[in-house]
Amino acid sequence: MSCISMKMKSLPKGAQLVIDTSYFLTLRDFPNFPDCKLFSTPEVLEEIKDRSNQLRIDVLITTGSIRIESGRKEVEKKVVGHFRGNSNFLRLSRADLSVLVLAKDLHAQSPEVPVYVAAEDFEIQNIAVLLGLRLLTAKGATIRETRLYVRHCVACNNVVEPDEVDCSNCGSTRFRQKVSRRTNVRARG
Numbered sequence: 001m002s003c004i005s006m007k008m009k010s011l012p013k014g015a016q017l018v019i020d021t022s023y024f025l026t027l028r029d030f031p032n033f034p035d036c037k038l039f040s041t042p043e044v045l046e047e048i049k050d051r052s053n054q055l056r057i058d059v060l061i062t063t064g065s066i067r068i069e070s071g072r073k074e075v076e077k078k079v080v081g082h083f084r085g086n087s088n089f090l091r092l093s094r095a096d097l098s099v100l101v102l103a104k105d106l107h108a109q110s111p112e113v114p115v116y117v118a119a120e121d122f123e124i125q126n127i128a129v130l131l132g133l134r135l136l137t138a139k140g141a142t143i144r145e146t147r148l149y150v151r152h153c154v155a156c157n158n159v160v161e162p163d164e165v166d167c168s169n170c171g172s173t174r175f176r177q178k179v180s181r182r183t184n185v186r187a188r189g
């Protein structure tokens, strides 16, 4: 699997960029991508709690520099369904998931347009790459490999579904995460 990850001042012309809370908060000055469309989600806005950053993003919204949208429910269902059985989603926040769903939706609507997920957090990067999306980071730190996790019961080693609160085999509530699949990521740019 290949992936383009970038720490750049410019993106390919016409690219679409969906920003996560971590990316926004890492940057003091939001980069200017004149030829790109910037997006974020209502869930990301909710995560931005401090007044100065709220004002900062308000300016971007009112000047039309960034659009706040949500991905379609059917896309969310697909994304969640794709990772059914993997416990990766336990590590994602609602905002993380909303960013991934919007990015996947934009990608589905115009497959020829590159869609970037701008995020510093490795777990959202992980799922973004597994979804065929590209990465943009403020600091340039991106994942070297993707990982899928499953949960195992500590007592009997049974595989436990991500939404189960106790083991269906022995009733234990102690689980651990194990990597079920790794794939190297080739970074370029």
Ligand SMILES: [Zn+2]
Binding pocket: 153, 154, 155, 156, 157, 158, 167, 168, 169, 170, 171, 172
């Ligand atoms: Zn068990």
